Amino acid sequence: MSQIIIQNLSFTYEGDYTPVFQNLDLRLDTNWKLGLVGRNGRGKTTLLRLLAEELEGTGTISCPEPMAYYPRPAADPERPALPVLLEAAPELEEWQLIRELYRLGLDEEILSRPFSSLSGGEQTRAQLAALFGAEDCFPMLDEPTNHLDSSGREQVARYLRSLDRGFLLVSHDRAFLDGCVDHILALNRTGPEIMRGSFSTWLEEKEARDRGESARNEKLKGEIRRLEDAARARKQKADAVERAKTGISSQGIVKHGLRPYLGEKSRKGQQQRLNMERRAERAIREKSALLQDIETADSLKLFPARHYSQRLVEGKNLSIHYDGRTICKGIDLTVEQGERVCLEGGNGSGKTSLLRLILGEEGSYTGQLWRVPGLEISYVPQQADHLTGSPLDWAEEQEIDLTQFLTILRKLDFPRALFERDMAGYSAGQKKKVLLAASLCRSAHLYVWDEPLNYIDLFSRMQIEQLLLEYRPTMLFVEHDKVFREKVATRRVTL
Numbered sequence: 001m002s003q004i005i006i007q008n009l010s011f012t013y014e015g016d017y018t019p020v021f022q023n024l025d026l027r028l029d030t031n032w033k034l035g036l037v038g039r040n041g042r043g044k045t046t047l048l049r050l051l052a053e054e055l056e057g058t059g060t061i062s063c064p065e066p067m068a069y070y071p072r073p074a075a076d077p078e079r080p081a082l083p084v085l086l087e088a089a090p091e092l093e094e095w096q097l098i099r100e101l102y103r104l105g106l107d108e109e110i111l112s113r114p115f116s117s118l119s120g121g122e123q124t125r126a127q128l129a130a131l132f133g134a135e136d137c138f139p140m141l142d143e144p145t146n147h148l149d150s151s152g153r154e155q156v157a158r159y160l161r162s163l164d165r166g167f168l169l170v171s172h173d174r175a176f177l178d179g180c181v182d183h184i185l186a187l188n189r190t191g192p193e194i195m196r197g198s199f200s201t202w203l204e205e206k207e208a209r210d211r212g213e214s215a216r217n218e219k220l221k222g223e224i225r226r227l228e229d230a231a232r233a234r235k236q237k238a239d240a241v242e243r244a245k246t247g248i249s250s251q252g253i254v255k256h257g258l259r260p261y262l263g264e265k266s267r268k269g270q271q272q273r274l275n276m277e278r279r280a281e282r283a284i285r286e287k288s289a290l291l292q293d294i295e296t297a298d299s300l301k302l303f304p305a306r307h308y309s310q311r312l313v314e315g316k317n318l319s320i321h322y323d324g325r326t327i328c329k330g331i332d333l334t335v336e337q338g339e340r341v342c343l344e345g346g347n348g349s350g351k352t353s354l355l356r357l358i359l360g361e362e363g364s365y366t367g368q369l370w371r372v373p374g375l376e377i378s379y380v381p382q383q384a385d386h387l388t389g390s391p392l393d394w395a396e397e398q399e400i401d402l403t404q405f406l407t408i409l410r411k412l413d414f415p416r417a418l419f420e421r422d423m424a425g426y427s428a429g430q431k432k433k434v435l436l437a438a439s440l441c442r443s444a445h446l447y448v449w450d451e452p453l454n455y456i457d458l459f460s461r462m463q464i465e466q467l468l469l470e471y472r473p474t475m476l477f478v479e480h481d482k483v484f485r486e487k488v489a490t491r492r493v494t495l
Contacts, residue, residue: 002064004028004051004138011043011050011057018417020046021057026192028185030064030138031166035177035199038187039413040429040457044170047187048140051168068137070127070144074115081118082111085130092134100129103162105155120147121347128156132163139167145176146454149347150480154179172458174199175482227279300411300440300463304473307445309372311336312474313358318367320353327353328495331367335446340468340475342485345495351478352382354495355450358476378444380452382478384431387423391434394423400441408437412460429455436464449477453484 009024020043028034036044049055052069074084086092098108104125110118118126124147131139145153157179160167168185171177177184177199184202186193195202312335319329328350335341343351357363358371359379387394395405406419412433423431432455439447453461461484468475468488479485485492 002030003062004030004064005060005062007060007062009050009057009059009061011046011055018415021050024059024192026185026194028168028194029166029183032183033160033163033166033181034168034183034185035181036168036170036185036187037172037177037199037202037458039459040427040433040455041413041415042187044187045142045427048142048168048170051140063138066137068131068134068139070131070139070141071124072127077116078114080112081115081126084115085111085126088127089130089134091136092130096133096135097129100133101126104129104159119347121149121152124148125152125156128159132165135165139165141167141169141171143170143172143455145171145173145480147347148480150344150482151346153480153482156180172453172456172461173481173483174203174458174461299470300408300467302440302467302471302473303443304447304471305376305443305445307337307372307375309337312372312375312446313476314368314370315354315358316368318354318357318365318369320350320357321364321366322350322353331493331495333493335474335476337445337474338472338490340473340477340488340490342489342492343476343478343495344485344492349495351495352450355448355476355478359448372445375446376442376444378439378442378447380435380439380447380449382450382454384428384435387426387431387434389422389424391419391423394434395438398438400438404441405437408440409433412437412463413457427455429457432456433460440467445474447473447475447477449475449479451478451480453479453481 004027006024006026006028009021009026010019011021012019036047038044046055048069050057051061051063052067054069068089072088075087077084082094082097085097086094089097098111101108101110106122106125106129110122110126115123115126124144128141128144131141144156148156153173153176157176160169160180169177169181181198182196184193184195184197184199186195186202186206195205313333314335315331315333318331318333320327320331327348328345331350331354333341333354343354345351353363357365357369359377360371391405391409392402395402409419410416414430414433414437418426418430423434426434432452436452436456439449439452453464456464461481465484465487475488477488479488
């Protein structure tokens with residue numbers, strides 16, 4: 001049994017004032033199948049890059065073996081896949097690579113094809129084969145599911161579960177995590193937490209702990225109010241005694257010992273008031289120590305528009321053509337108000353192409369496609385790489401309500417400091433939140449979302465689920481997160 005030992009690790013990005021990590025201490029067993037979870041911006045990718053020595057912080061990191069990091073961009077993707085993959089893992093033998101390809105459901109014939117010609121899912125599985133084919137390194141995977149369809153995710157989860165070695169995995173897909181990890185490392189607000197078990201086990205324990213802290217918090221709130229009221233009443237009483245003492249002194253009344261008596265009474269009253277204030281301060285300090293690790297999930301709001309027509313979209317016998325070939329055919333599709341229709345199918349089955357046709361973009365197709373006149377659509381594209389510049393300026397260009405836009409982002413745990421920064425420097429998850437917030441700002445008849453949860457953290461996913469179930473907008477979406485699909489979709493259409 002060997003361990004990765006992290007001691008007193010601190011790291012801050014250049015130009016930033018908030019440390020990502022400060023005096024971080026961790027001990028990780030290399031035999032663990034370890035899932036790394038946390039809100040966007042908590043440092044999951046940063047930790048992997050520090051372990052892989054792509055970033056340099058202060059403190060010490062002790063690793064028993066070299067760290068291998070996924071994803072690793074291909075130096076020349078136009079070359080055949082074989083040299084591209086072997087270049088990423090020079091110590092790997094070709095037979096080892098082929099062995100792992102088969103275990104991941106790929107045929108060795110892909111090795112002779114240009115790497116760029118492989119689908120996103122094929123590229124992911126091929127790179128994972130190269131990563132795990134090498135046996136003298138510790139694998140670290142940063143969101144490998146983002147280019148995998150549903151069947152691909154299940155296949156990779158089975159593969160990872162079958163391994164007799166450990167790895168460190170960043171993923172926001174709950175079903176995927178449950179399918180392949182045996183430990184969870186959570187980057188919470190107050191620091192890291194390690195627990196043995198699946199993601200669902202960790203989440204159940206965290207929610208139970210959060211409920212306990214919330215109940216204790218409510219009790220403390222009541223105690224604080226009681227102490228504050230008592231201190232206020234004691235202060236009024238002490239002040240009244242002090243005023244009486246002052247009045248007696250000004251009149252020169254000293255008979256019967258009233259002045260010493262009132263002086264002692266005033267002193268005791270003031271002391272009791274100070275004691276109550278100190279108790280209230282202690283209760284407030286105790287309360288402030290609670291709820292720091294509770295992931296706040298403030299409810300979001302949505303105002304979908306109603307259309308006079310019950311049926312919004314209809315396609316009959318649709319076939320979509322791209323680059324001289326037919327990518328899907330014989331599609332019958334209807335979307336009626338109140339439905340949340342999920343498009344399913346493997347990579348390359350035409351899901352995104354069909355969404356673009358419904359959006360009104362030009363494309364080659366046969367069959368019939370009808371959209372109700374006056375249809376207002378709110379769209380979240382699959383990619384967010386195009387976002388640059390100030391988010392405030394961008395929101396103004398999109399003609400969305402700035403206050404509502406910023407409020408939604410804050411509820412999705414978006415740091416205020418990012419409002420003043422160029423979006424080009426945002427993480428992938430932060431960019432996707434910008435697109436989701438903009439979509440939620442629009443009152444639309446139909447919400448068209450193309451893989452909206454890519455890079456979005458687990459807690460934000462659950463917030464969005466609750467929003468959609470509460471406001472029930474009409475939707476047409478593509479999403480490979482199994483739990484999200486099962487909770488949100490009212491109907492599924494397979495291409």
